[in-house]
Amino acid sequence: MTAYIIKRVLAVIPILIFVGVVTFSLVHIAPGDAANIMAGDYAGPDDVKLIRKELGLDKPVMQQFVEWVGRTIRGDLGSSIFSGISVIDLVRTRIGATLSLTITGGILAVLLGIPLGVIAAWKAGSFIDRFVQIWAAAGISIPGFWLGFIMIWAFSVNLRWFPVIGYVPPTESITDWIRHITLPTILLGINGSAIIVRMTRAALLEVFREDYIRTARSKGLAESAILFRHALRSGAIPIITVIGFLAAALITGTVVTETVFTIPGLGRLVAETVQTRDFPIVQSLLMLLATVYVFVNLIVDISYVVLDPRVRL
Amino acid sequence: MGRGKPHPNRQQLPHSPRLLEPLPEKPDTHDHTQQHNRTHMVSTLQSDSGHLLEVHDLQTHFTTSDGVVKAVDGVSFHLDQGEVLGLVGESGCGKSVSALSIMRLIPNPPGEIVEGKVIFEGQDLLKVSEAQMRQVRGSRISMIFQEPMTSLTPVLSIGRQLRESLELHLNMTRQQAEGRAVELLDMVGIPDAARRVTDYPHQLSGGQRQRVMIAIAMSCTPKLLIADEATTALDVTIQAQILELMKDLTQQFGTAVIIITHNLGVVARYADRVNVMYAGKIRETGRADEIYENPKHPYTVGLLSSVPRLDVPADQKLEPIRGDVPNLMDLPEGCTFRDRCDWAVDRCAEDDPPLEEVTPGHSAACWEKHRVRAHAKAAAK
Incomplete structure (x- = not known):
């Protein structure tokens, strides 16, 4: 068991190196650079060259990469090309909003997704199952930005239940915090719950066909004991796995959600800085988000051991 | 388990009291219908052979x-x-x-x-x-x-x-x-x-x-x-x-014990009695040794002759039952085994034979049951 966990933890290192290479390459493969944008529409090629030299963009790509890696390892994540604000400061001011959204959205997705999936599987083919399936299909296929605007239009503009834009940290006012994050949380929760519903339902339906469920019935166990003790634990691995994917869905979801609800979080920061080719920030943010994702999935991997004795090899 | 052991047939009454007692209920819910059901239950108990x-x-x-x-x-x-x-x-x-x-x-x-x-x-x-x-x-x-x-x-x-x-x-x-x-x-x-x-x-x-x-x-x-x-x-x-x-x-x-198997060796060794099933029906039933020695349904004969036996010369070929189990969704009229049967007669296509006693305790569902013998397929023709 310990050997398995150590193996998993060590496996994170090559993954992060790979993520670093990909992140750096993507930013440099993308057309256009900060120098072009900074110079503006009327600048001549010489102006652009000058700016590029100032930013260090004229050096060979390999050299830029090595320098970037060196700085990152030393903890210097760089600063914005445009404003000069350090990435660490930017992240510090914006991470609260993003954490609020992803954590509440994730919890809502799990709290909706698992019970709905369980009910759908248990009552497969029934009216409830149909309803849950439609819910899941809608949650997956309806674009977040569209649903977000509909929600703003209905609940903020017409009903005036919630503010239209912005974010207030909980340290300032708990009630305002709740009012600001309710709609974005629901938006993230609906989208996230859809994949969990589908996986839970599919995993349980598969488990219900297993011989050991028949054995459990033949022992005279009540349906609830069969469902929670035998079926749900056996089907837990695919469900937990999809919760790992949910972390990715939530991270990408915040980009859209924070943009729609004009919330100053990391997601919107990614969107803005990608548009302006502000690489130091884009690179560091992508690295940060990827690291979070890798570690969430590390936790998922380790939870397998706890849930399924067969993994303890 | 095992043949030859006397069954405590009649000793079983009175039954274990555990199931006879109504399952835990509030006393005030014992209305007349339940009382009636219980008396009814007891009467079936007494009327059956235990x-x-x-x-x-x-x-x-x-x-x-x-x-x-x-x-x-x-x-x-x-x-x-x-x-x-x-x-x-x-x-x-x-x-x-x-x-x-x-x-x-x-x-x-x-x-x-x-x-x-x-x-x-x-x-x-x-x-x-x-x-x-x-x-x-x-x-x-x-x-x-x-x-x-x-x-x-x-x-x-x-x-x-x-x-x-x-x-x-x-x-x-x-x-x-x-x-x-x-x-x-x-x-x-x-x-x-x-x-x-x-x-x-x-x-x-x-x-x-x-x-x-x-x-x-x-x-x-x-x-x-x-x-x-x-x-x-x-x-x-x-x-x-x-x-x-x-x-x-x-x-x-x-x-x-009910032993469900397709292995006739297991049955011969462990079962007191045998039910032979075919296409959803019991086609032959009797004491295990009786069924083994003196099968009266062609299907049982077929099952027995498709198993290698030590008491039969090794050069004698095994005779698998020809054909397949019929489609249970679309069973033919008459006897469902007749297409695979060496003893089939015209009547088999019209009437499904009922399970009838051959000797006491041994029944078979076959119109030709008195002609059917083990290891005598050739003689049937």
Whole structure:
């Protein structure tokens, strides 16, 4: 068991190196650079060259990469090309909003997704199952930005239940915090719950066909004991796995959600800085988000051991 | 278990008082209908001959998109306390469905028990509530399945799965059940039971898992054990061990057994009586030695002559039954076996022969049953 966990933890290192290479390459493969944008529409090629030299963009790509890696390892994540604000400061001011959204959205997705999936599987083919399936299909296929605007239009503009834009940290006012994050949380929760519903339902339906469920019935166990003790634990691995994917869905979801609800979080920061080719920030943010994702999935991997004795090899 | 053992046929009355008593209810809910039902129950008890289990005209159908499959089509048989009954036939003949119907474990949909009675200890199991049925399952009737590799829940320790039955049916505390679980594992021959009790199913071999299944099945000293192809998936040497273990334990506990198998050798060795099933119906029934020595249904003859035997010269060819099991969705008129039968006559195409007595205790459903003989197929022509 310990050997398995150590193996998993060590496996994170090559993954992060790979993520670093990909992140750096993507930013440099993308057309256009900060120098072009900074110079503006009327600048001549010489102006652009000058700016590029100032930013260090004229050096060979390999050299830029090595320098970037060196700085990152030393903890210097760089600063914005445009404003000069350090990435660490930017992240510090914006991470609260993003954490609020992803954590509440994730919890809502799990709290909706698992019970709905369980009910759908248990009552497969029934009216409830149909309803849950439609819910899941809608949650997956309806674009977040569209649903977000509909929600703003209905609940903020017409009903005036919630503010239209912005974010207030909980340290300032708990009630305002709740009012600001309710709609974005629901938006993230609906989208996230859809994949969990589908996986839970599919995993349980598969488990219900297993011989050991028949054995459990033949022992005279009540349906609830069969469902929670035998079926749900056996089907837990695919469900937990999809919760790992949910972390990715939530991270990408915040980009859209924070943009729609004009919330100053990391997601919107990614969107803005990608548009302006502000690489130091884009690179560091992508690295940060990827690291979070890798570690969430590390936790998922380790939870397998706890849930399924067969993994303890 | 084992032939020649006298069955305590008539000793069974009065029945174990446990099931006769109405299940826990508030006293004020005892209205007249329930009183009536109870008197009725007692009267059936007294009127019957004291069989442990009586199955009457059981019909279990499966509805599929292509039509209705009559998997069990009017099966009747009985079983006495401590008796061992073999249920034999090819795959798809309805043996397993019959067993699952007795336990009321037919998945619905698509399956449904449409007709019949399953009278166990004087009570029609098809009429009791699901909650009452759960008190019978695993406690009065238990079952062992074919696939030991997949019949135990992979994420729970074997001790946990044993304890579950003990806590549920015998109201043991966790500590009592833990102790008993080790004793049960020891009883079924798992070495070092005290340590193995925390093992998970994947840490055990197929034979050991089937031993655990037997421990679970016998944990509440059931009156009836249904072994559905319980040894088919095991190595031959392990098969014998498991069968002997089942025999020892069921004899010790006075448990009646229904052995479902397609292995006639198993039946010959362990069963007192045999029901031969074909296409959802019992086609021949009788004492195991009688069926083996003097089969009266062509299908039984076919089953016997498709098995290698030591008492027949080795150069004599095996004679498999020709053709396939008919489509249960579209059974022909008349006898369902006639297309594969060497004795078939014109009448077989029109009327389905009923199960009729040949000699006392031995019945066959065949118009030509008096002509049918084992190892005499050529003579039939």
